[in-house]
Amino acid sequence: MLFQWLLADPAPALTPRFETQLLDDQVAIGYGLAIGDVDGDGKPDILLVDKKEFVWYRNGDWKRFVMVENLTESDNVCIAAADINGDGKVEVAVGAQWNPGETSDPAKSGSVHYLIRPADPTQKWTPVQLHHEPTVHRMRWAKAGDSYQLIMAPLHGRGNKGGEGVGVNIIAYEVPADPTQAWPHHIIDNTMHITHNLDVFPEENGDAVYIGGKEGVKAFQFKNGRWVAHSDGEWLVQGHSFGELRIGRGQGGRKFLTAIEPLHGNLLTTYIPNTQLFRRENLQRTVLTDQLNQGHGLAAVDLLKMGQDQLVVGWREKNPAGEIGVQLYIPNAANEWDVVWVDEGGMACEDLQVADLDGDGRPDIIAAGRATNNLKIYWNRSQ
Numbered sequence: 001m002l003f004q005w006l007l008a009d010p011a012p013a014l015t016p017r018f019e020t021q022l023l024d025d026q027v028a029i030g031y032g033l034a035i036g037d038v039d040g041d042g043k044p045d046i047l048l049v050d051k052k053e054f055v056w057y058r059n060g061d062w063k064r065f066v067m068v069e070n071l072t073e074s075d076n077v078c079i080a081a082a083d084i085n086g087d088g089k090v091e092v093a094v095g096a097q098w099n100p101g102e103t104s105d106p107a108k109s110g111s112v113h114y115l116i117r118p119a120d121p122t123q124k125w126t127p128v129q130l131h132h133e134p135t136v137h138r139m140r141w142a143k144a145g146d147s148y149q150l151i152m153a154p155l156h157g158r159g160n161k162g163g164e165g166v167g168v169n170i171i172a173y174e175v176p177a178d179p180t181q182a183w184p185h186h187i188i189d190n191t192m193h194i195t196h197n198l199d200v201f202p203e204e205n206g207d208a209v210y211i212g213g214k215e216g217v218k219a220f221q222f223k224n225g226r227w228v229a230h231s232d233g234e235w236l237v238q239g240h241s242f243g244e245l246r247i248g249r250g251q252g253g254r255k256f257l258t259a260i261e262p263l264h265g266n267l268l269t270t271y272i273p274n275t276q277l278f279r280r281e282n283l284q285r286t287v288l289t290d291q292l293n294q295g296h297g298l299a300a301v302d303l304l305k306m307g308q309d310q311l312v313v314g315w316r317e318k319n320p321a322g323e324i325g326v327q328l329y330i331p332n333a334a335n336e337w338d339v340v341w342v343d344e345g346g347m348a349c350e351d352l353q354v355a356d357l358d359g360d361g362r363p364d365i366i367a368a369g370r371a372t373n374n375l376k377i378y379w380n381r382s383q
Contacts, residue, residue: 003262014382016328016340019363023062023333024375028052030368031098034081035355039121040241040263046366047092048375049076054094054115057375059357067125072097072111082141084148084175089117091175093150097134103134103156103165112152114179131364133169134158142172142200143207144222149174151188151209153195163194163214170211172193172227187219188227196263197244201247201255212259214336233279237271241284248300248309257283258311260295268292268313268329271280286376288329293319296325297352304330304361304382313341313369314349324348326367326378348372 023046029200032049041046043059053069054076055104071094078095085091092115113127135155141148150173157166167190174184188209195213208230209220215251216238219230230236241262248256255278257271267290271283288311304310311329318324324340326349348371354363362380369375 007159011079013330014362016304016330017381017383018342018378019381020343020346020378021379022374023057023377024048025373027342027368027373027375029075029370030350030373031370032078032148033075033077033093033353033368034090034349035246035357035366036081036083038090040089041088042088043359044357046353046357046375046377047079047090047178048368049079049094049351051075054079054092056121060172065122067092067115068094068113068127070125071113071127074099074109077136078138078152079137080141084150089121091141092117093130093139094127094140094216095132095139095152097136100135100137100155101162101240104159105234106132106134109134110154112136112139112150112173114150116179119304128180129183130173131171131220133171137195138197140198140200140209142209142222143202144172144174145206145225147175149222150183151198151200152212152250153198155196157193160193162168165193165345167191167193168195181314186226189218192218194263196243199246204263208247210236210245210247210257211364212245213240214263216240217242217245217257217259232277235364236280237283237285240269241265243295244298246298246300248311249302250308254278256300256309258300259312260298264296265296266290266292266295266319268298268311270311283376289339291319291321291323292316292325295346297349297367299352299354299365300383301354301363303328303354303365303380305362306331311337312352312354314347314352315341316348316350316369316371326352326365342378343367343376346372347374347376 028051039279077098097111100110110130115125154217273282350368352367365378
């Protein structure tokens with residue numbers, strides 16, 4: 001039966017309940033979010049990509065601090081934050097000069113910067129410019145052997161028009177001992193023609209990188225000093241166009257894929273293996289809803305202590321029923337999904353993240369909206 005391996009004998013779930021806190025009602029675009037400890041106090045902070053500023057909000061009083069502003073002529077677009085050296089504080093890289101119509105000239109489209117933290121992280125950070133491609137769009141830190149690398153995905157290949165032409169250069173940057181010096185970098189893949197997002201998923205032998213785009217989803221792992229096609233298969237999905245994607249875990253920790261399709265799409269989907277093997281030939285695709293509009297935020301996480309992940313999805317324009325917001329999809333014992341509103345009508349979601357912000361063992365939801373000009377925490381009060 002469909003979903004049986006995922007949903008069989010679900011642990012008793014908490015009853016979902018969320019308490020909304022508005023952190024900022026002056027967000028200009030809120031195109032990207034990251035979570036991490038910026039000031040080293042042991043509590044996760046919120047980092048936000050806004051139109052002309054990269055900012056962070058301090059956990060506790062939620063005061064807003066500008067890290068860098070007016071980095072490029074065009075808008076900011078993405079951020080990556082992780083503690084890559086074990087000092088308890090995040091390292092931050094950012095992407096800007098968002099100009100998706102210019103796919104050829106890197107002087108007019110795209111930028112990648114590493115931000116050097118000051119002694120006081122509430123003060124301005126120092127940007128270091130790195131090599132970049134036009135249409136820089138998404139980036140994440142990923143564990144590569146004993147160190148971390150920055151993985152960057154442009155939207156288009158150089159010179160592409162309408163997703164046709166040369167492939168997108170997915171780039172991995174190695175962090176030098178002195179980050180102000182040149183960063184060695186290499187191309188992981190250049191066979192996809194539009195990419196929209198990526199997920200970094202921890203596995204037994206290190207992080208795996210999953211990249212979604214026009215042609216489907218490709219998977220990579222770090223082996224023998226370089227990024228190579230994943231041992232489960234290079235293509236996880238082909239023949240469907242992906243906007244957002246996340247790898248989740250079902251019962252027993254087994255992997256599944258969830259996605260928003262197509263790019264900026266209306267579909268929430270799952271790809272669940274019908275065997276123990278997480279490979280393309282074993283995945284069964286199911287559409288959970290076709291009622292999104294400009295779907296742009298997605299997470300797979302266990303909010304309700306079920307022992308398996310639920311799905312959080314957000315979209316940024318009103319659907320045919322006039323609805324907009326953030327919803328939670330919960331697997332049930334009938335091999336179906338129950339749907340609960342987290343925010344009905346108050347969030348035109350550009351991005352969302354999930355993290356336990358208050359240390360109570362229940363992950364909370366964080367979302368940013370451009371059309372609604374807001375940043376919110378949905379505190380997980382499920383019981």
